[in-house]
Amino acid sequence: MKIRHALTQSVTFLVMVVALLVLVPEGTMLVTGVKPPSMAVLSESMEPAIKRGDMVFVHNMSNEPFRIGEIILFKVDGFEHPVVHRVIKVHKHRDTGEIRILTKGDNNSVDDRFLYPVGQPWLQPHDIIGRVASYLPYVGWPSVFISEAYKMLQSGGSTTTPQVHWVTM
DSSP: OHHHHHHHHHHHHHHHHHHHHHHHHHHHHHHHOOSSSEEEEOSSTTTTTSOTTOEEEEEOOTTSOOOTTOEEEEOOTTOSSOEEEEEEEEEEOTTTOOEEEEEEOTTOSSOGGGTSOTTOOSBOGGGEEEEEEEEETTTTHHHHHHHHHHHHHHHTSOOOOOSSOEEEO
16 A cells, blocks of 8 residues: 555656646746746856756846846857857947857857857857846756766767757756
8 A cells, every 4th residue: 555655646746747847947938038948057068157967047138238247048050059158258349239249168268159150250149049047056957867868879878978068948
C-alpha cells in the first residue's frame, strides 16, 4: 500500500512539474512581451555574473535606451540559438540616429563580433529580443541535463559544450 501511495505521489508531482514548465513560460511571455521569457544557461560565457545552470528571465523594454553594462538577449542570422551577453559599447550615428550595439560574454576574452553575421560588426535594435531582468541560480540544471543527454544521443555518445548555447523553457 505504501508503494502505491508513493508512486501516486511521484506521478502527481511529475505531472505538476511538466504543467508548470509548459504553462508558466507561456503566461510569463504575455507579461514580459518576450518569447522565450526564460532560458537555462548551458555555457560558462557569462560567468561569474550568470553561471551554467542558472535560469535567466528576459523582459522587453524596447522603449528604454541601451546602456553599457546591461545584459541583453539577442538573435543574429546564421546562429541557431539566442545569446545572452553584456553590452560593452553603444554607438548612436550622429546623422541618422541609428543605434548600434557591441556585446561580449563576461568570461570571453574577445567581443562577440565573431558571432555576428559576416559584414555585420555591430548588433542593431532589431537583433535584440529583450533584456535580462533577473535570474535564479541552479534552476536551469534540469534543462542542462536534458540538453546534454539529447546532444549525446545525436552525436552517438560524444559531447562537447559549445561556447554559447541556450535552451528555451
